């Protein structure tokens with residue numbers, strides 16, 4: 001009645017108090033004192049009006065605030081993709097295909113993130129595109145030949161996070177999943193390359209602020225003297241914050257035979273950070289599978305903090321040839337038919353030797369073949385060369401390698 005809402009009542013009280021203060025000061029105080037009091041009243045009223053206006057703006061953009069303040073506030077991760085222009089938040093461009101999503105996009109959480117209307121509909125394909133993760137998978141496919149089980153596992157992890165991200169947009173709160181991982185496999189099987197892509201993926205999905213990768217081994221983390229290990233480990237952790245800490249040959253951190261080894265101090269710090277800062281850092285432990293298994297048996301705390309295990313199988317000879325072809329093609333080279341046969345022979349011999357490092361050995365051998373190719377062409381400088389001559393690796397460029405020399409045992413190539 002008479003429009004006397006709670007709001008109007010409040011303003012009426014403010015007006016009465018202000019007028020009474022002004023009248024009293026005019027009547028009872030010297031007129032000189034009236035000016036500052038009038039000014040004070042004006043300032044107070046203006047401040048009140050400003051507060052009122054700000055509150056109204058907030059309630060207009062987020063009517064849900066009063067309904068579910070805590071549960072509906074999404075984690076900071078949802079904000080991160082917005083920082084990347086190509087990974088703009090889905091609500092930044094409401095989809096024509098889902099009008100309900102557009103309807104819900106006006107609701108915002110306390111942190112300024114939009115909440116969808118409960119009836120909204122979201123296509124995960126759109127969400128993937130908005131986050132820009134299809135590009136990461138295309139990159140993964142282009143960079144890495146084969147590795148299908150690993151790629152499938154990365155897809156699984158991405159799906160979990162994608163669904164989690166959409167749930168947050170609806171205000172469905174869930175604890176951040178544990179993302180620490182273990183990559184096992186022989187050297188040169190693509191662990192570091194996949195870890196780099198994983199960092200990018202987690203960044204685009206909003207789970208890591210930067211997604212950069214810091215590579216570390218025992219020597220980077222463990223000191224030689226008392227008091228050296230903690231600052232060393234913390235320095236590396238600081239560098240890795242916001243991204244991925246990739247600990248190669250992580251089992252060297254622990255020396256079962258030496259109870260006074262400083263590696264344990266490093267492991268204890270890592271365990272603490274992996275628990276307390278799991279929203280800021282993802283740790284990936286890498287190394288040979290059997291040694292990692294032993295490491296986890298001796299360090300159950302570490303084992304329990306690892307959520308995903310990805311196993312990188314050694315490449316078959318055919319896969320190594322395909323990897324070699326892809327590497328050469330990236331650099332605008334190719335193997336002639338005879339060169340490919342020679343390369344197959346090279347792999348047969350090299351795979352039996354110690355320190356064979358899968359795709360890394362392939363890369364190194366092909367770089368050496370390019371040197372020999374260049375040297376072959378340069379050794380006859382008068383001869384004119386075609387474009388194809390400059391691209392084609394011949395069998396001679398492969399067969400000149402030390403692996404084919406008579407003393408193979410003395411000719412182990414260190415890849």
Ligand SMILES: Nc1ncnc2c1ncn2[C@@H]1O[C@H](COP(=O)(O)OP(=O)(O)O)[C@@H](O)[C@H]1O
Pocket residue numbers: 143144145146147185186187188189190191192193194323326359360363
């Ligand atoms: N499946 C693959 N396809 C193409 N290149 C590969 C593949 N796996 C590894 N490589 C290449 O081999 C080299 C070593 O790979 P890396 O990821 O460092 O292996 P790891 O960390 O397991 O030792 C890199 O140059 C990488 O690009």
Ligand SMILES: [Mg+2]
Pocket residue numbers: 188191192248
């Ligand atoms: Mg590596």
